Amino acid sequence: MFRERLAQDAARIQKQFDLVLGALSDVDVTQAMSYATQGGKRLRGFLVLESARMHQVDIDRAIWPATGIEALHAYSLVHDDLPCMDDDDLRRGRPTVHMKWDEGTAVLAGDALHTLAFELCTRPEVGTADIRADLALTLAQASGAQGMVLGQALDIAAETAASPLTLSEITRLQAGKTGALIEWSAGAGARLAQADPAPLRQYAQALGLAFQIADDILDVEGDAEKAGKRLQKDARAGKATFVSLLGLDAAKARASELVDEACAALTGYGASAETLKDAARFVISRDS
Amino acid sequence: MFRERLAQDAARIQKQFDLVLGALSDVDVTQAMSYATQGGKRLRGFLVLESARMHQVDIDRAIWPATGIEALHAYSLVHDDLPCMDDDDLRRGRPTVHMKWDEGTAVLAGDALHTLAFELCTRPEVGTADIRADLALTLAQASGAQGMVLGQALDIAAETAASPLTLSEITRLQAGKTGALIEWSAGAGARLAQADPAPLRQYAQALGLAFQIADDILDVEGDAEKAGKRLQKDARAGKATFVSLLGLDAAKARASELVDEACAALTGYGASAETLKDAARFVISRDS
Known part of the structure; x- marks a missing residue:
């Protein structure tokens, strides 16, 4: 159920990107924007679309913030891959943007994708002004210096810290770096229906943490070819991860526990939450 | 009149930055954000506050988008100064962010300032949801791949182009790179009052172009110490500018003509537009 839905939603989001990016001037930067938004799991966009379905929100409205959050995620990956950040030459099995073009184009393409995220969340098609202003404000809070960028800053600081991070520090880092956007x-979906987003956010908090632990496990146990990126970078860099702190078995047990917590948060949604519960279980069983 | 108002507004915006940035976690990135927002003319923030006054909008509301646009401008400067972009080591008479910290911190601080701009425009204090959604959407349109970033992309493309830009190409480049945000x-101010922004935008189009021509004149005639940045970079790089295309005298005449056009657009505002008219005249007489 979940895998089919994820694939369908990914295709729908790709179509929307083609529409939106196809309308821009044809320069290197917009070509790099298209390139950076291709591929990937599109888990964040799926979460927007699926939570919208659970609230009977029309997909023609939800597709805009779903594409917006994928634009924001793509910007963060393009900037993260830069030589002055994680210095990655491979992403989703292809050269990173600064390898295929150059660093200046990567900085600008990331910047433009970042702006695009806010444009897509505030377009008239999304809904009432109340909903659009709420989506934009909460997206800014989740992605800026109190959210994702704070997580990235803590990550960079950890590299030069005298001692490896503790479990509570790495949990805080993850909550910012990947958790805030997943949440x-x-x-x-609830915001699009002006309903209470609390149960879905609780689900996503547990899911986000499980996702990161699964990523750390994959970094140790995974297959670089399937993952489409270099693995065991963390271990080589001597960075603390959930696996290095908990050990492989306890990390797997913790991820499994978090998936149960995520599912429990959605009890109130009844059968309509089945796909999201399936998604949570998939997160810890994936191989890429 | 204009100079005093500009200085007062700059101080008011600084106070707001202190409030907003002081609430963030104290990490390198947030220190770099503060540093990047200090100094500068704050012309864009002044334009928000002054146009708000002309529409009897409370300054306690207008201060948020005024600070927001200065955050967005600061992000664009931090990224523009990066080695992979303009490679500047000096800005406003001080080391650029990547010189004082490092490139990774500069990328992240710019990213966080970028997000902050959208947060400040959509905070509840700004006004109704209609106004906040409108400010966020139009800001995204002005700063993304159809606006500022497009201008920057055209600027980069011009560096490797076979022939220097023509007058119409350089005008299009400027309209994106600096014009869209000034507009x-x-x-x-009109948007904050839900009034028609057309006359003010017309004023700003002429002002923005005059401002760029004045910048090109300063690059040739100016004093590097007063400007707080390196000068004659364009000439050394063989880049087309309004001065290289028109000649110094015709560039000055064109700037003066644009100032008249800018002032004429505000006729409907009567005496309340005096400070903005003064601002337009100042733009072509400044020495930094």
Whole structure:
């Protein structure tokens, strides 16, 4: 159920990107924007669309913030891959943007995708002004210096810290770096219906943490070819991860526990939450 | 009149930055954000506040988008100064962010300032949801791949182009790179009052172009110490500018003509437009 839905939603989001990016001037930067938004799991966009379905929100409205959050995620990856950040030459099995073009184009394409996220969340098609202003404000809070960028800053600081991070520090880092946007994505469906996003956000908090632990496990156990990126970078860099702190078995047990917590948060939604519960279980069983 | 108002508004915006940035976690990135927002003319923030006054909008509301547009401008400067972009080591008479910290911190601080701009425009204090959604959407349109970033992309493309830009190409480049945000700033006061932003945008279009021509003149005639940045970079790089295309005298005449056009657009505002008219005249007489 979940895998089919994820694939369908990914295709729908791709179509929307083609529409939106196809309308821009044809320069290197817009070509790099298209390139950076291709591929990937599109888990965040799926969370927006699926939570919208659970609230009977029309997909023609939800597709805008779903594409917006994927634009924001793509910007963060393009900037993260830069030589002055994580210095990655491979992403989703292809050269990173600064390798295919150059660093200046990567900085600008990331910047333009970042702006695009806010444009897509505030377009008239999304809904009433109340909903659009709420989506934009909460997206800014989730992605800026109190959210994602704070997580990235803590990550950079950890590299030069005298001692490896503790479990509570790495949990805080993850809550910012990947958790805040996953939480926003799952809550977006409720926001689009002006309903309470709390249960979906609780689901997403547990899911986000499980996702990161699964990523750390994949970094140790995974297959670089399937993952489409270099693995065991963290271990080589001597960085603390959930696996290095908990050990492989306890990390797997913790991820499994979090998936149960995520599912429990959605009890109130009844059968309509089945796909999201399936998604949570998938997160810890994936191989890429 | 204009100089005093500009200085007062700059101080008011600084106070707002202190409030907003002081609430963030104290990490390198937030220190770099504060540093990047200090100094500067704050012309864009002034345009928001002054156009708000002309529409009897409370300054306690207008201060948020005024600070927001200065955050967005600061992000664009931090990224523009990066080695992979303009490679500047000096800005407003001080080391650029990547010189004082490092490139990774500069990328992240710029990203966080970018997000902050959208947060400040959509905060509840700004006004009704209609106004906040409108400010966010128009800011995204002005700053993304159809606006500022497009201008920056055209600027980069021009560096490797076989022949220097023509007057119409350089005018299009400027309209994106600096014009779009100046236009948004001047229109913001009308948007805050849900009034027609057209006359203010027309004023700002002429002002923005005059400002760029004045910048090109300063690059040739100016004093590097007063400007707080390196000069004659364009000439050394063989880049087309309004001065290289028109000649110094015709560039000055064109700037003066544009100032008249800018002032004429505000006729309907009567005496309340005096400070903005003064601002337009100042733009072509400044020495930094």
